Amino acid sequence: MVKGKLIIIEAGDGCGKATQTKLLYDRLNQAGYKVKKVEYPDYESPACTPVKMYLQGEFGGHVDDVKLLILLNPNNPIGNVYTNQEFEMILEAAKKYEISILIDEAYMYFYDNTFIDYALNNPHILVTRTFSKLFSLGSLRLGYVVGQPQDVKMISNLCTPHNTNAFAMRFAKAILEKDGMLDMLIKNQLEGKEYIINALKKNGFVVNAKEGNFIFVKPRKVDADIIVERMKQEKKILIKSYSEIGTLGKCLRVTTGEKIYMEKFLEALLDIDK
Numbered sequence: 001m002v003k004g005k006l007i008i009i010e011a012g013d014g015c016g017k018a019t020q021t022k023l024l025y026d027r028l029n030q031a032g033y034k035v036k037k038v039e040y041p042d043y044e045s046p047a048c049t050p051v052k053m054y055l056q057g058e059f060g061g062h063v064d065d066v067k068l069l070i071l072l073n074p075n076n077p078i079g080n081v082y083t084n085q086e087f088e089m090i091l092e093a094a095k096k097y098e099i100s101i102l103i104d105e106a107y108m109y110f111y112d113n114t115f116i117d118y119a120l121n122n123p124h125i126l127v128t129r130t131f132s133k134l135f136s137l138g139s140l141r142l143g144y145v146v147g148q149p150q151d152v153k154m155i156s157n158l159c160t161p162h163n164t165n166a167f168a169m170r171f172a173k174a175i176l177e178k179d180g181m182l183d184m185l186i187k188n189q190l191e192g193k194e195y196i197i198n199a200l201k202k203n204g205f206v207v208n209a210k211e212g213n214f215i216f217v218k219p220r221k222v223d224a225d226i227i228v229e230r231m232k233q234e235k236k237i238l239i240k241s242y243s244e245i246g247t248l249g250k251c252l253r254v255t256t257g258e259k260i261y262m263e264k265f266l267e268a269l270l271d272i273d274k
Contacts, residue, residue, distance in 0.1 A: 024070070034065075068100045073115065074107045077242070077253060079210030087115055091125075100124040100151075106143075109134040109186055110193075111211040119147045126151055131172055133213065134185050140168040188258045189213060196254075196262040203270060208248055216245050217252040222273045224250050235268040 028035045069090070074081045082090075094101050105127055108114050119127040126147040132138035142164055145155050175181060197215060200207050206218035219227055224241035231237045240253045256262065 066097060066099050068102060069094060070102045070104065072104045072106075074111060074211040076107060076212060077214065078245075079107075079212040079214065081111060081113065081211045082115075084113070087118070091118065091122075094124070098124075100126070102126045102128065104128050106130045106133055107212040109182075110189060110213045116146055123148045123151060126155065131168075131175070134182075134189065135175060137168075137171060140171060142168040142172055189256065192259045192262045193256040195259045196256055196266060199262070199266050200269075203266075206248060208245065208251075213256045215254050215256060216242065216248055217254055217269075218248045219252060219273050224252050227252060227269070227272055230272050231268060234272070237265060237268055239265075 025035055025037065071082065071090070091101070093099070101124065103115050103119070103126070105114060105116070106129065108129065110133075114127075115125075116127045119125045126145055128143060128145050130143035131140060132143070145152055147155075193209070193213065193215070197207050197209050200217055204220050207215055208218075209215040228239055228241045231239055239255070241250065242253050243250045245251050254265065
């Protein structure tokens with residue numbers, strides 16, 4: 001990859017938080033690459049908005065300088081996703097200006113679309129996935145990239161030696177070969193998310209849920225920061241508070257999971273926010 005060329009990263013979520021590309025952005029900067037962030041104007045913006053604005057020159061950028069475009073689908077922490085029509089628009093511009101596209105699909109298991117076919121059938125398009133989300137194996141630091149052979153080879157050349165280990169690979173092999181495991185995990189996750197959304201609404205909470213395994217919850221009476229701290233200290237449950245989340249304003253960001261864990265979370269929240 002040419003260091004004089006520009007890398008564009010979707011890196012801001014519209015509510016003051018970095019996306020999952022922050023570590024990649026920092027490392028590319030440290031390695032001497034020219035990296036530019038594109039950010040959502042606000043929480044309610046469609047996924048395509050920041051990239052479309054850049055391609056149209058609204059950030060004062062020169063598209064001819066761009067070598068690589070990094071997209072998140074779904075986006076973390078707010079859950080925006082690209083429609084097929086939006087991605088086709090981006091792909092058309094990428095082909096015109098000879099821009100490679102890398103799509104981070106870390107959270108793809110939590111919604112019903114993927115752009116992996118583009119990577120399988122087109123050069124200069126890569127899709128990355130991880131075992132850290134749906135499979136809860138973040139400590140293994142294991143993922144994979146999908147693309148054309150020549151593009152995957154380029155990525156392999158950029159990797160550090162021994163960037164994974166036999167223990168992690170053994171886990172990945174077992175997961176991929178276990179009949180029904182993927183479908184079971186997805187089913188349990190989606191059932192848990194649906195349960196907690198409905199249960200929160202029945203108990204008077206306002207919920208904003210997009211794609212991904214997380215939701216935003218507007219507290220009823222107690223300040224979000226206080227709830228976060230009490231959850232940690234009293235209930236041993238870790239959640240976060242966010243501000244400027246559309247019409248919700250300041251609220252809680254909650255990772256969703258299987259129903260049994262969502263029931264425990266709901267019981268703890270009702271005990272605190274009263």
